[in-house]
Amino acid sequence: MHTIDFEGETLTCEDGAVLRDVLLRADHPVHNGPRLVSCHGLGSCGTCAVAVSGDAAESTRRERLRLSIPPHNSDDGLRLSCQVRVTDDLTVTKHDGFWGTDRPDDRER
Numbered sequence: 511m512h513t514i515d516f517e518g519e520t521l522t523c524e525d526g527a528v529l530r531d532v533l534l535r536a537d538h539p540v541h542n543g544p545r546l547v548s549c550h551g552l553g554s555c556g557t558c559a560v561a562v563s564g565d566a567a568e569s570t571r572r573e574r575l576r577l578s579i580p581p582h583n584s585d586d587g588l589r590l591s592c593q594v595r596v597t598d599d600l601t602v603t604k605h606d607g608f609w610g611t612d613r614p615d616d617r618e619r
């Protein structure tokens with residue numbers, strides 16, 4: 511069992527659970543836009559991006575590829591929640607914007 515801290519709530523899940531599935535099951539907003547326009551977990555749309563603190567499983571090739579395509583940036587440290595297997599306790603943050611890329615610091619500029 512692992513815990514996921516997300517927006518002040520602590521969720522629990524089995525080892526190896528898909529992060530997006532855990533968050534959606536708990537009714538948490540993984541997508542800032544309508545979920546219907548997402549790829550539903552295939553790792554191609556990029557709208558389920560979140561910031562993850564903790565020892566998450568390695569990125570998949572598909573995840574690295576999608577995160578290298580704008581508006582994402584390989585260096586921004588975000589993960590695609592649909593591609594993250596939970597293998598440790600995590601703290602997860604969803605940033606603003608359609609792609610989940612708008613950090614609070616960005617708004618202050």
Ligand code: FES
Pocket residue numbers: 548549550551552553554555556557558559590591592593
């Ligand atoms: S739901 Fe589309 S990339 Fe994750």
